[in-house]
Amino acid sequence: MSNEIPVKQVDPTPDPSDKKNKTETVDLYASRQKIYVKEVKGFFQKIRNVSLMALMGMYFLFAWLTLDGQPLIHFDLPAREFHLYGATFYPKDFFLLSAMLIISAFGLFFITTLFGRVWCGYTCPQTVWTFIFMWIEEKVEGSRNKRMKLDKSPTSSEKLAKKSIKHALWLFVALATGVTFVGYFYPIRELIVDLFTLQANGWAYFWVAFFTVATYLNAGWMREQVCLYMCPYARFQSVMFDPNTRVVSYDPNRGEPRGNRKKGVAPTELGLGDCIDCEQCVQVCPTGIDIRDGLQYECIGCALCIDACDEIMDKMDYPRGLIRYTTENELEGKTSKLLRPRTFGYGAVLALMIGAVVFIIATRVPAQMDVLRDRGALFNFNGEGRVENSFTVKIQNMSEVPQTFELSVEGLEGIRILTTTNVTVTSGENLALPTVVDVPPESLSSSNSTIRFHAESQTDPSLLLETESRFVGPRPR
Numbered sequence: 339m340s341n342e343i344p345v346k347q348v349d350p351t352p353d354p355s356d357k358k359n360k361t362e363t364v365d366l367y368a369s370r371q372k373i374y375v376k377e378v379k380g381f382f383q384k385i386r387n388v389s390l391m392a393l394m395g396m397y398f399l400f401a402w403l404t405l406d407g408q409p410l411i412h413f414d415l416p417a418r419e420f421h422l423y424g425a426t427f428y429p430k431d432f433f434l435l436s437a438m439l440i441i442s443a444f445g446l447f448f449i450t451t452l453f454g455r456v457w458c459g460y461t462c463p464q465t466v467w468t469f470i471f472m473w474i475e476e477k478v479e480g481s482r483n484k485r486m487k488l489d490k491s492p493t494s495s496e497k498l499a500k501k502s503i504k505h506a507l508w509l510f511v512a513l514a515t516g517v518t519f520v521g522y523f524y525p526i527r528e529l530i531v532d533l534f535t536l537q538a539n540g541w542a543y544f545w546v547a548f549f550t551v552a553t554y555l556n557a558g559w560m561r562e563q564v565c566l567y568m569c570p571y572a573r574f575q576s577v578m579f580d581p582n583t584r585v586v587s588y589d590p591n592r593g594e595p596r597g598n599r600k601k602g603v604a605p606t607e608l609g610l611g612d613c614i615d616c617e618q619c620v621q622v623c624p625t626g627i628d629i630r631d632g633l634q635y636e637c638i639g640c641a642l643c644i645d646a647c648d649e650i651m652d653k654m655d656y657p658r659g660l661i662r663y664t665t666e667n668e669l670e671g672k673t674s675k676l677l678r679p680r681t682f683g684y685g686a687v688l689a690l691m692i693g694a695v696v697f698i699i700a701t702r703v704p705a706q707m708d709v710l711r712d713r714g715a716l717f718n719f720n721g722e723g724r725v726e727n728s729f730t731v732k733i734q735n736m737s738e739v740p741q742t743f744e745l746s747v748e749g750l751e752g753i754r755i756l757t758t759t760n761v762t763v764t765s766g767e768n769l770a771l772p773t774v775v776d777v778p779p780e781s782l783s784s785s786n787s788t789i790r791f792h793a794e795s796q797t798d799p800s801l802l803l804e805t806e807s808r809f810v811g812p813r814p815r
């Protein structure tokens with residue numbers, strides 16, 4: 339073994355003309371290149387159109403619908419109530435909202451494991467609104483080539499008119515989105531009247547303006563930037579992918595080597611694959627990537643490149659599916675498994691969570707009663723010589739209809755309620771009823787006895803509320 343340490347001669351005065359000594363400067367900031375998305379028609383675009391119409395329709399319509407006089411969906415923040423499809427939820431039901439969010443998250447993981455980013459491509463609000471805005475742009479400014487030409491052209495009255503119409507329509511959709519969003523918190527019929535008569539609450543104006551501006555910027559200007567730089571899901575979805583996940587992919591075995599050719603010439607004659615390098619798949623991509631470079635985090639799984647490539651394959655008389663939904667295993671000639679440990683894992687958690695929420699909602703009581711002893715005097719003797727205690731009976735009606743209750747008390751011989759025993763509690767009301775109870779002194783075997791209050795609904799005979807309290811009296815002799 340040598341005892342020498344290898345050393346390298348370093349020239350202290352490097353020659354700048356020597357390429358090895360040159361340092362390369364890399365700019366960490368790159369300004370956004372505007373993406374001109376080409377319109378494409380096809381099977382997956384039709385599916386998205388149906389999903390866009392359904393989701394937009396639901397979003398704009400549901401704020402107006404009522405069920406039994408109650409809004410179908412309404413977050414009543416001042417009353418701290420949440421009306422959802424005929425059921426009313428209160429702050430104590432907050433865990434149900436948390437459970438539903440967890441279910442949504444696991445539903446998303448489950449679907450992503452099976453089919454990649456279908457949520458992003460077909461249902462995410464960012465995609466839905468961006469596609470609506472792109473559709474408006476296409477209708478006002480024309481096709482991709484026309485839009486590129488328009489942007490490069492000098493300012494003219496035609497250019498100004500087209501840009502003004504486009505932005506006015508974008509702002510109109512953004513405003514409708516903002517008003518509808520706030521309409522889920524502030525009854526929408528009143529909101530519209532109040533907004534236009536300047537009677538609305540200042541917060542209503544603030545949130546309408548906020549959501550209008552956010553929609554206009556996100557769907558009109560930022561578009562794919564939201565997916566690429568702001569959405570955390572784009573970054574961590576890759577951990578849910580495995581070689582069996584079915585995603586939009588280019589088949590390099592079939593497509594490569596790519597190259598231009600005339601229709602009718604067999605690719606094998608030219609030593610080429612099926613990709614004619616037309617770049618249609620790139621021109622229709624809303625995030626501006628080339629799917630032929632492999633799976634990329636920028637891909638939102640919209641499948642527009644499948645539609646574009648299928649159209650080219652039809653024109654060339656080649657089989658469709660050069661770009662298709664497939665798995666890494668299938669591209670390598672292996673078989674794919676639909677069911678695997680991670681799908682079972684996500685599926686099992688999802689099924690358990692859904693089962694638990696359904697059980698909790700199904701067994702949820704429509705009303706509840708609490709009885710609090712008044713903090714003043716422990717007990718009094720009334721004019722009849724009986725021992726008297728004062729309570730506050732609280733009844734919360736969580737059903738959708740008013741409930742009339744008959745109040746009674748038991749647990750001591752001769753116990754009775756001296757105050758009102760028949761009360762009506764409106765839907766959503768939390769009634770506090772001062773209640774005085776008395777007993778003959780001889781019934782008391784202890785200075786502190788257990789008594790039981792009952793509230794029997796006259797509206798729904800199956801509804802009986804019960805709760806225990808203490809009756810305090812003098813020490814028996």
Ligand code: SF4
Binds near residue numbers: 588596614615630
């Ligand atoms: S659309 Fe199809 S044929 Fe054209 S470049 Fe893309 S993969 Fe190749």
Ligand code: SF4
Binds near residue numbers: 619624626638641
């Ligand atoms: S590569 Fe582009 S067009 Fe193709 S699915 Fe991904 S985002 Fe859509």
